[in-house]
Amino acid sequence: MANSLRKVVSSVILDLDGTLLNTDGIVSDVLKVYLVKYGKQWEGKTAQRIVGKTPSEAAAAIVEDYELPIPTDTLMSEIYPLFCDQWGSIKALPGANRLIKHLRGHGVKMALASNSPRANIEDKISYHPGWKESFSVIIGGDQVTAGKPSPEIFLEAAKRLNSDPSSCLVIEDSIPGVMAGKAAGIEVVAVPSLPKQSHLYTSADEVINSLLDLRPEKWGLPPFQDWIEGTLPIEPWHVGGPVIKGFGRGSKVLGIPTANLSTEGYSTLLSEHSSGVYFGWAGLSTRGVYKMVMSIGWNLYFDNTEKTIEPWLLHDFNEDFYGEELRLVIVGYIRPEANFPSLESLIAKIHEDREIAERALELPLYSKCRDDPYLKSALPVGDSHL
Numbered sequence: 001m002a003n004s005l006r007k008v009v010s011s012v013i014l015d016l017d018g019t020l021l022n023t024d025g026i027v028s029d030v031l032k033v034y035l036v037k038y039g040k041q042w043e044g045k046t047a048q049r050i051v052g053k054t055p056s057e058a059a060a061a062i063v064e065d066y067e068l069p070i071p072t073d074t075l076m077s078e079i080y081p082l083f084c085d086q087w088g089s090i091k092a093l094p095g096a097n098r099l100i101k102h103l104r105g106h107g108v109k110m111a112l113a114s115n116s117p118r119a120n121i122e123d124k125i126s127y128h129p130g131w132k133e134s135f136s137v138i139i140g141g142d143q144v145t146a147g148k149p150s151p152e153i154f155l156e157a158a159k160r161l162n163s164d165p166s167s168c169l170v171i172e173d174s175i176p177g178v179m180a181g182k183a184a185g186i187e188v189v190a191v192p193s194l195p196k197q198s199h200l201y202t203s204a205d206e207v208i209n210s211l212l213d214l215r216p217e218k219w220g221l222p223p224f225q226d227w228i229e230g231t232l233p234i235e236p237w238h239v240g241g242p243v244i245k246g247f248g249r250g251s252k253v254l255g256i257p258t259a260n261l262s263t264e265g266y267s268t269l270l271s272e273h274s275s276g277v278y279f280g281w282a283g284l285s286t287r288g289v290y291k292m293v294m295s296i297g298w299n300l301y302f303d304n305t306e307k308t309i310e311p312w313l314l315h316d317f318n319e320d321f322y323g324e325e326l327r328l329v330i331v332g333y334i335r336p337e338a339n340f341p342s343l344e345s346l347i348a349k350i351h352e353d354r355e356i357a358e359r360a361l362e363l364p365l366y367s368k369c370r371d372d373p374y375l376k377s378a379l380p381v382g383d384s385h386l
């Protein structure tokens with residue numbers, strides 16, 4: 001926090017795309033298809049140039065980057081219907097529903113302030129039950145004279161909430177959004193939507209990895225009550241496939257083997273989950289069901305180029321099991337992925353994670369998921385002694 005005299009926040013102003021909604025996936029899906037028409041190929045790095053911009057600024061950046069032979073207006077009118085078709089399939093980001101429910105339940109005033117046009121905001125949130133009613137103020141980029149990074153949209157939101165900027169908190173994923181919030185004199189928590197970007201967010205009061213890591217009490221807001229013994233229960237999700245050779249450094253470098261799955265089949269699933277340390281149950285087709293702790297992400301210490309899942313099965317196998325079907329039921333979250341200064345500190349932290357997971361998985365809330373049929377279906381028929 002910028003100063004030690006803590007201000008008490010009474011209102012929260014949220015950005016929509018990239019903060020509450022996983023819009024980035026849709027943007028790249030649409031552009032991938034659209035650019036083919038002009039004989040161009042979508043490059044992931046363009047995402048960095050358009051995140052947080054107004055539609056016309058984003059369109060101008062695309063025309064420039066891909067040297068398209070059309071004016072910005074043409075691009076906008078051609079691409080708009082493609083976006084409209086996608087709005088129903090934009091998923092809420094991890095922790096978004098939880099945060100909205102929490103703040104609403106505690107009577108914290110909430111505004112939505114987005115660079116996208118008001119009508120589009122309404123369309124997008126209409127697919128998410130309870131969202132529209134939770135915001136007493138909604139402002140689109142077309143309702144102010146200048147979008148973010150201008151502070152105007154946040155100042156207007158604060159005004160309509162009847163709150164002084166000093167008693168507001170802005171939550172934003174983009175750099176223009178963070179700049180706008182700071183220029184408005186508001187404290188800003190940044191949740192970067194693009195990976196490995198946190199060093200660019202120096203003007204934010206705090207940078208967190210995902211909404212799951214927000215600690216409202218740091219801002220004088222009511223704390224979440226759902227953490228249990230160092231873990232956060234999540235809606236269980238499944239992933240599985242044959243165990244493949246990964247990076248080969250788990251057992252060798254860390255003394256902690258991690259059973260890799262091929263990322264090919266589940267890159268979309270992975271993009272829907274924040275990087276970080278999770279835990280749950282692992283079923284191995286010819287063996288049984290085991291406790292499991294894992295990392296999702298780029299494993300910053302090793303700086304992978306791909307987001308991976310690396311589950312450590314909490315059992316001594318004394319052998320490899322490549323090719324075997326592995327099923328995971330992920331039930332809880334422990335912490336964000338961190339960049340450790342030394343191998344020793346990384347290893348120590350992973351062992352702490354293991355202890356937290358081992359203990360938590362005894363709680364009825366988590367232990368009942370051991371019976372998930374998804375795990376059983378990977379096991380040999382009639383194997384009931386497990």
Ligand code: ADP
Binds near residue numbers: 243248256
């Ligand atoms: P790689 O990722 O290249 O497979 P690792 O050094 O990470 O190499 O070792 C992981 C492999 O070790 C797994 O694929 C599995 O076959 C084996 N293994 C043995 N014990 C475990 C365990 N407890 N958890 C995960 N994998 C294990």
Ligand code: RBF
Binds near residue numbers: 346354
């Ligand atoms: N790697 C990191 O760089 N940062 C982490 O915070 C991190 N947390 C991990 C937590 C668990 C429970 C496990 C099993 C691994 C974690 N790793 C982390 C990844 C570790 O570096 C990974 O096992 C190697 O990449 C081996 O391939």
Ligand code: MG
Binds near residue numbers: 246247250258259260
């Ligand atoms: Mg591995």
